[in-house]
Amino acid sequence: MPSHDVLVIGAGLAGQRAALAAAEQGVSVGIVSKVHPVRSHSNAAQGGINAALNPDDTWESHAFDTVKGSDYLGDQDAIEIMAREAPEEILHMEHLGVTFHRNEEGKLGTRAFGGASAARTYYVADITGQAIMHVLYEQLMKYSEQITRYEEWFSSSLAIDENGECCGVVTRNVADGSMELFQAKSVILATGGSGQIWKPTTNALICTGDGIAMAYRVGAKLMDMEMIQYHPTTLAGKGFLITEGARGEGALLLNKNGERFMEKYAPNKMELASRDVVSRAEQTEINEGRGFPDGTVALDITVVPKKRIHEALREIVLVGRDFAGVDITREPIHIKPGNHYTMGGVKTDVEGRTDIPGLYAAGEVACVSVHGGNRLGANSLLDTLIFGKHSGRDAAARALRTDWSKPSGKVLEDEQAMIDDISGREKGSGRRVSEIKLELGQTMDAKVAVFRDEAGITEALETVRRLKEEAKTAYIDDHGSIFNQDLLGAIELGYMLDVAECSCIGALERKESRGAQYRTDYPERNDEEWLKHINLEKTEDGPEISYSEVTITQWQPEARTY
C-alpha cells in the first residue's frame, strides 16, 4: 500500500503547485493523476495570469475588480489574499523559468483583460497555462525524490477513517487495472472542473467533475454550484476557445449588421466587460435575430496588427485555421458563448480546507470563493497557484502533527464490487454510456446556460435524475484490465450526474440574477435575500440545501455596470 504524508489528486496547475509547496515543508508527497500531468486542462488557459505587479497598480484595485466581477458573491478575505500574493507568485514562476512576455526594457510586460481597471495580465503568447504548467512539471521532475508521481492512475473514492477524517484514496492503475488504497495524512483534491456535463464546452474530455463528486459523496459541502461561466468567444458547435486576450489586444465584437453591439450593453468597457455581461449581450443579439444564421456573432481580430497577432495570438491563428477554416488575420471569425468554467465547487476556507478534516481542495474543483458569481479572465491560473500553494503548505503542516489512520470501511473491496457490477452488465441490458453523456450535455446546454428559468431548470433536473437511474444499468464493451477507458468513462458518468444534479438544484434555488446565474423569471439581483452562498450536502434523498454568509471586508455591494 503506497503511503505519503500528503497525497495530491490531479496534476494541473493547482495540483502541481500544491505538491511543490508541500514538498518544501519536508514531507513525503505523492501526486496522482488520471492523465499524464502535462495533459491536464490547465493547458487550455491561453490569455494570461493577473497580478498587480506594476508599481502604479495596487492589489486593492485588483481585489476590487475581482469582487465586482464576482457580482459581490466572492468572499473578500480570500480575494484579498489572492490579490496580495499575486505579484510574489508571478515572480516565483518567472524565477522557475516561465518565459513570460517582456517589454522593451526586458521587464515583464502586460496585456489588457476583461473586467480589469488596469492592464495587469502577464502572459506567454497565448499559451500561458501550458507554459506555466510545463515549467511546474519540470520542477516535479527536478524534485522527483521528494515527490512521487503516479501518472495515469484514476482515483475513484476517498477513504475516511473512524473519526470522519480523510485518510487516503482508492485508485486504479490505468496501465494494468490494479487497484490500490493510497494512504495519506492529508489529501488535496485538484481535479479541476466539470465542463463535460455541458455539450459543447471548451473543457477537455477529462473535465468530468471527479473531485467535486468524490468530496460530495463523503459528505463535504459543495458551494454555489449554479455558478457556471459561459465564455463569450467559443467556436460554434465545437466549443473551442478563442482567448479573451484577442479582445484584450483590441478585437471587436460585431453582429450580423456589422454593429459593435457592446456599445449598448457596456458603454465604458465595451468588449472588455465581465464575461457574464459579454456572454449575455451576445446571446441577446443572437436571440433577437441580429446574429448570423449559425447562431453566432463575429469576432473581428483583423483590426489587431498582423505582427502582433503572430507574436501574441498564434494559438488562435492555429485554432482558426485548423478548426474553423478561417484566417483570423484576414477575416472575422464566428463565435458564441460556450460553457467554460465551474465557479462553484467543494467549499473550502482560505487554506483549502474542506468540511472533512484532512481533505483539501484547490483550483477549479474548489470554491473558496474568489470567483463568486463570475470569474474574471486570467484569475483562474492565479487561483490555482495561490490556493494550490496554501493547500500544499497547510496539508503538510497537518501531516506533520497527525498520525496514520485506517479507513473505517472496506473501501477497496467496495470499489472492486462497484467495478465488477459495471463490468458484469450484459450488452444491451441498458443504454450505452456515451448516449447518456450526450443527452446530459445537450439538456444542460439547453436549460442551464446563459439564460435560465424555473421551468427549464426543473426539466433539466428531471432529466438528470432519470439519467441517474439509467446509468445504473448502462453497459460497457471493454471487460479487460489494461487501459480500460470504457470502464473509467462509466465511472466518470457517475461523477458527472452527481455534479449536474447539484448544479440544477443550486440554479433552481437561487431566485435572483447574479453573475453567471441569470434567471429570466427573476431578472434582478436581490442582495437582501440572496447575498449568500448556497451550500449543498449529500443525503439519502439528494442534495440538502443550506446557506452561508458572504465575507465582506471593505467593498459593500453596489450596482454593477461596465
Next chain:
Amino acid sequence: MADYTIKVRRYQPESGEPAYWEEFNVELDPSLSVLDGLLQAKDRDDGSLAVRCSCRAAICGSCGMKINGKSGLGCQTQIGEAQEQADKMAAIGGKTAAEASSPVGALADNAGVHTGGGTATATNAPIVIEPMGNMPVIKDLVTDMESTHWTKIRRVTPWLLPHGEPPEREYIVEPESMVDITQSMACIQCGACVSSCLSMEADPLFIGPAALAKAYRFVGDPRDAETTERLTDLAHDPHGIYDCTHCFSCVDACPKGVAPMDQIMRLRRKAGENGIEDPNSGHSHEMAFVNIIEKKGTLDESLLLQESFAPGVLGKLMPTKRAIKEMIGSLPTAVRGIKTGKMRSLPKLIPGVHHKLPGGAQDEVKAIYKHAEEHNEEFNLYIKGEEGDAEAAVEERLEPDSADYLPTAGEKEA
C-alpha cells in the same frame, strides 16, 4: 455529413492475439477531426478501442498517432482532408495507405483478421490509423511514452539552472530571447516528432527531436547558467545533437510549429560558436558538406570522410591520431558503399576527379552562400508568422537586392 471508413491498427494485449486491422464506418462532417471519427466508433461500435485524448484542440498533446502513415495529432487532422490524402495515396500506389506506410500493414492483412466496412477502392480508400512509431504499443493507439519519450526528456536535465539566488524582481532579459524560446516552449510533448524520427529508427538511443528541442529551451534561455555544460553534454553524447540527419520529418510532423530540427541546428551552431570539442566529429562533418558544396556545387563523396575527420590542408598534412583512427574505422563503410553500388563511378571513388558545375551554375551556388551569410536570420514562427506570410516576407526581402546574387540569363551568356 459524409461517410468514412477508418482502418485502425488494433492491438488488444489481453487477447493473446497479434495486432490486426479493423475497419469502422463513421458518419461526420468533413471539417471534424480524425479523433472525432475514432470517438464516434468508440461510442457507437466498440468501447474497447483505446486512444488517449483530452482537449480535442491540439493543446494537451494526448492523441499522437499516425494517419495515413504520417505522424500528427488525431484532433488536428480534419477527416475530410485525411480522406483526400488516403485517396491520393491509393491512386498513386494502387494500394491502401496501410500497405504503403507500414510493413505491419501487409502482414496483418495477410493474417486475415479484417472486419467491418467495404473493400478499399481508389476513390474511397480507408483512412489508415496506427499508433505512433519508435515507441512500444500498450493497447490499440496507446503507446508507452514513459519508457521512450519521457526518459529522453529527463536525459536533458529539463529544468532551469540559474546561478545563485534569484533577483528581487524578475530577471531582466532581451524581449526577443523570450519570444525565441517560446517556440520550443510551445511543444506539447505529443511525441509526433519522436514517432516520425528516422534517426531514432536507426538508433533508438538517439536523444531525439522532442528532448533536444526541450534542451534548446534552456540553452537559449539567458537565465540559465549552465549553457556550456549543457552543450558539451549534448555534443559529446554519441546519440546527441550530431545524430540528427536533417531529414525534416520532425518539422513536418510537429503540430505546433516547434520545428525540432531547427532547434537541434541551433544547438549545433551554439556548440560550434562556443568552441566545444566534438569527439563525434559531427561539427566538422557538417562543415565538410558546407565547404565541399561551396567549392564544387555538388557533393564530392570521396572527399567527405577526409574533410570530416581531417579538415583542411593542415588536417591532411598532420592528421590527428583520432582522425587516422576514424578514417580507418570508416573503411568498412566505404567498402560496403562500393559493394552495394552506392559508390561505383570513378568521380565518386577518386578524390579530385569530381567535376565542378558547368557554366555559371557554380557562381549561383556561391551567390546563395553569400546571401545566406548576409541574411543570417533565425526562422521563428512567433516572429515571422505562418508559412504563407513567411514566404511573402522572404520574397519581399529578396526582391530589392535580387540582382546582387542571381545572374540573369544575359549575364550568364556574357
